[in-house]
Amino acid sequence: MKQLIIGTRGSSLALNQANEVKERIISNFDIKVEIKVVKTEGDIDLKTPSRKILDKGFYTSEIEQLLNDSKIDLAVHSMKDLPLKLKSQFEISAVMKRRSPMDILITNRFSKLKDFPLNSTIGVGSLRRRLQLKLIRPDFQIVDVRGNIETRIDKMYKYNWHGLIIAKAALERLNLKEKFIDFNIKQMIPASCQGIVAVESLKNRSELKSITSKINHPQTYLNGLIEREIALILEGGCKIPVGCYADVNNDKVNLYAYIATDSGEKFIIETESGLLEDKKEIIISLIKKMNNKGLQETLNDRK
Structure with missing residues (x-):
């Protein structure tokens, strides 16, 4: 060839x-x-x-x-x-090879989430991000934003938004010099295979x-397979706010999952961990935990 x-x-x-x-x-x-x-x-x-x-x-x-x-x-x-x-x-x-899987909040005004004033306006490009952000700051006013990364950032400045949520990997890849606040995994579980x-x-x-x-890149390939398997189970055949992340370290794996109804009134956040060689059983255990918290009811509310 x-x-x-x-x-x-x-x-x-x-x-x-x-x-x-x-x-x-x-x-x-x-x-x-x-x-x-x-x-x-x-x-x-x-x-x-x-x-x-x-x-x-x-x-x-x-x-x-x-x-x-x-x-x-x-x-x-x-x-x-x-x-x-x-x-x-x-x-x-x-x-x-995977870049950062996490989301970030771009802002040139503040260094911490708690510093944002009441009812700050934030540009957000997915329902998953919108709903998880509302769990942290229910007062935030969310504006839907589409377009490429540069367009979204331009809109933030043009309309004087207080911040904009994007994938950290996008900022890394484009080498953009914007100031941002990191979300940790407990604050915002990323989309399956983000980065x-x-x-x-x-x-x-x-x-x-x-x-x-x-x-x-074998390690990243494994991450992707695990996360796609979890997301496929959680989405249940319908488009619904879902986040999942497989953190693989040597012979161990930590799984994180999030699912919600469109309104965000019902949501489930769950974690599971164990040996990487037992990943199938760990996924099953994660889903079982979520079922015990009402996973099926959450899916039914969306259908």
Whole structure:
């Protein structure tokens, strides 16, 4: 194989991610790599509030179509944007080393959450973030924000918001010099696979497997598999505010999970930990704990 075509969205963040994959490939193989920019529904529809976006393929379907038609060889996505159930012909064949999985609050005014005045205005791009923020500061006035990272930050300054919540990984990747406050895992459980760049390919493209296996980061791949498995169980076939994170350290794993109804009136936060080799049993135990707190009722309220 002499040339590969990578499909990606056209934002600066998406191109940064695609270029990381490209660099990993050309540093290991004598292959020419081209990046093809693809517009997705999520790039065209900038009016629908993020909390009303029900299609998990909102940012990926058009890229997957080109992959299916062999117009591109590999698709690069933010892993959290991928449907939890891929179509049977596709697979996640590699991931890049994970950046921070956590959320941050960008602000140039304050250094601590408690310093924000009553009823501060905060830009938020997902229902999961919105509801967890309300648990910390119920008084905050939340504004829905869409668009790429730079656009969101510009809106914060333009409309004089007190702050903006984004993924820390995005700030790291784009090397943006904004001041921010970190959320810890007890304050805000991130989206499944946040901070992970995924490489998607057709299962039957066996000639690509030597490439994708070489560029894959095994530790991150394991993190992603665990989190996608938990998210698939929690979402229960419907779009609902869910967060989960698998913190793997050597031979141990700590799991964190969050689920809520759209209103946030009902929510469950749970943790479980144990040996990594027992990850299946730990996931089962986590879900059992959540069931004991009313997981099924929470899911039923959303359907």
